[in-house]
Amino acid sequence: MPLRDDQLAHYREHGWVAPIDVMSVEEATELRRTLEAAEAAYPEHLHAENRNNAHHTFPFLAELALDERIVDIAEAIVGPNIALWSTVVFAKAPRSGSFVSWHQDARYMGVTGENHVTAWLALTPSTLENGCVSVLPETHRNGAVEHEDTYGQDNILTRGQRVVGFDDVEPVHLELQAGQLSLHHPWLVHGSQPNRSNDRRIGVALQTYMGNGLTLERGAHHVTHIRGGAVHDEFVDVPVPTAPCTKSGLAHREAANQAFRDILYDGAEVRRNL
Numbered sequence: 001m002p003l004r005d006d007q008l009a010h011y012r013e014h015g016w017v018a019p020i021d022v023m024s025v026e027e028a029t030e031l032r033r034t035l036e037a038a039e040a041a042y043p044e045h046l047h048a049e050n051r052n053n054a055h056h057t058f059p060f061l062a063e064l065a066l067d068e069r070i071v072d073i074a075e076a077i078v079g080p081n082i083a084l085w086s087t088v089v090f091a092k093a094p095r096s097g098s099f100v101s102w103h104q105d106a107r108y109m110g111v112t113g114e115n116h117v118t119a120w121l122a123l124t125p126s127t128l129e130n131g132c133v134s135v136l137p138e139t140h141r142n143g144a145v146e147h148e149d150t151y152g153q154d155n156i157l158t159r160g161q162r163v164v165g166f167d168d169v170e171p172v173h174l175e176l177q178a179g180q181l182s183l184h185h186p187w188l189v190h191g192s193q194p195n196r197s198n199d200r201r202i203g204v205a206l207q208t209y210m211g212n213g214l215t216l217e218r219g220a221h222h223v224t225h226i227r228g229g230a231v232h233d234e235f236v237d238v239p240v241p242t243a244p245c246t247k248s249g250l251a252h253r254e255a256a257n258q259a260f261r262d263i264l265y266d267g268a269e270v271r272r273n274l
Ligand SMILES: O=C(O)CCC(=O)C(=O)O
Pocket: 090, 100, 105, 118, 120, 131, 132, 133, 190, 191, 192, 203, 205, 207
């Protein structure tokens, strides 16, 4: 069973479930080494301002998105036909101010419907000290809530979007070991604090695994087909890269990011080039 019944029930009731064991610490640490080698080899394609949708240009990230152990978990939530909308490498430098404000993933995705889920895999330990993902439990039950744009310098999010209200909800901190996964619902309010440790905190958000039944509101949606049959006949399927940063891989990533920006910045006063 990729996800036990009690884990599935927890997800449905609270909007999150963690920790879920996916791979050993050694395997996750090896993935971190691969990521850091890619950062060193292709600095212009993998840096703090350019960490969205790197799975379109780096095969090891595409393989991670397609990893059966993770996809089986996603299938338990969204069903057998699965596409992946985007990925983000969330890396926080040691002792840095980078943080993620309280937000909902689905607020700026241009889709409606609930049949999708974010999977967040830790490549390093993710703790309260180094700024693990924190969630406001049960907030997924509210559907879309109002956000305001802050464009804060240290805010990792594109618009620095932040949910207002919910000060009375006690956060839960999703501490993980390297190789463990958390799942959060697309309407769950979540964020993370700065890294106060002496090492990087790195996680890969697979955001979101989508099943059938979603309605597209606006924009073009460049996705990776993951498993089963078609998820939506208007999705634009992006081929999986076979080598890092090829001309076509870079073009696919740029097209996906452009479509992503058009959706995310709809109605925004300022655009960052993320
Ligand atoms: O990694 C983080 O600190 C934030 C992650 C997040 O916002 C997400 O996965 O949706």
